[in-house]
Amino acid sequence: MNRSPWALYTAMAFGYAFLYVPIVSLIVYSFNKSRLVTVWGGFSTEWYARLFNNEQILSAAWRSFLIASGSATLAVVIGTAAGLALARFGRFPGRGLLSLMSSAPLVMPEVMLGLSALLLFVSMQQLIGWPTRGMSTITMAHVTFTACYVTVVVRSRLTMMDDSLEEAAMDLGARPWKVFFLITLPLIAPALLAGWLLAFTLSLDDLVVASFTSGPGASTLPMLIYSKVKLGVTPEINALATLVVLLVMVLVSIAGILLHRQQKQRKRA
Known part of the structure; x- marks a missing residue:
């Protein structure tokens, strides 16, 4: 059955418009x-000036970036270890439990994750006096579900990768830790970068889990935006969202350029 190219272009245009027209309108307003x-009352940059003078929003944004960076880094460490164990160590006692634990948060509702983390932190604080709810508890809660995404990415990369180089290095006398740092780690570097960016984005965007596990004075940027939106959207929030969109575009562009250069180097080699 032959389809008109105009129909395909029209469907594609409607699809892109549905996705990006709200973002463009947010930037314009x-x-x-x-x-x-x-x-529309005319062009003005007044709301950007007010945004950069709003200490509440700036502190919440800085707090969110710190939490997202810390949780993404820890998630990469834990997810890499879990993915390596599931992809390289074959069958071992507890493999099924590890596989279940690394996939359950992917399908579990965020309300359940947030509530379970809250109950755990409250019980621990009553027993040993730690942790106090704040940035540390939000970071730990974010690690629990972002590490699962990193595990999936790293495991799929290791499964598709040929392990003959690792076996050859061990046959030549290299120790396992040296094989990992000199051979395996550089080969899975794109997966680690993708996992870190995915974990960073999920942590930065999270509202539900952070609402359960935060404490006084530890509101993240999504929590602050949600509380302000309930009173009505202002151009100041639009300015903040525009800066976030711009930052994401820059990070995605940098990641795409790095991956493109790496693919070129591989083709030349």
Whole structure:
């Protein structure tokens, strides 16, 4: 059955418009002079100036980036270890439990994750006096579900990778830790970068789990935005969202350029 190219282009245009027109309108209205986000009052950068002078938003943004960076780094360490064990060590006692634990948070509702983390932290604080709910508890809660995504990415990369180089290095007398750091780690570096970016994005975007595990004075940026949106969207929030979109575009572009260069180097080699 022959399909008209115009029909395909039209469907594609509607699909992209559905996804990106709201983002474009958000960026446009961040330069709105009027306080009403639905009424255009002229071009102005006033809301960006107010945003950079708002200590509450700036501190929440910095806190969110710290939590996302820390949880993503820990998730990469834990997820790499779990993915390596599942992909390279064959059958061992507890393999089924490890596989279940590394996949359960992927399908579990965030409300369940947040509630279970809250009950755990409250029980631990009553028993040993630690941890106090704040940035540390949010980071630990984010690690529990972001590490699962890293495990999936690293495990799939190791499964598709030929292990003959590792076996040859061990046959020549290299110790397992040296094989891992000099051969395995460079080969799975793109997967580690992808896992880190995925974990960072999930942590930065999370609202539900952070709401359960945060404490006084430890509100993240999504929590602050949600509390402000309930009172009405302002161009100041639009300006903040525009900066976040711009930052994500820059990070994705840098990651794409690095991966493209690495693919070119592989083809030349």
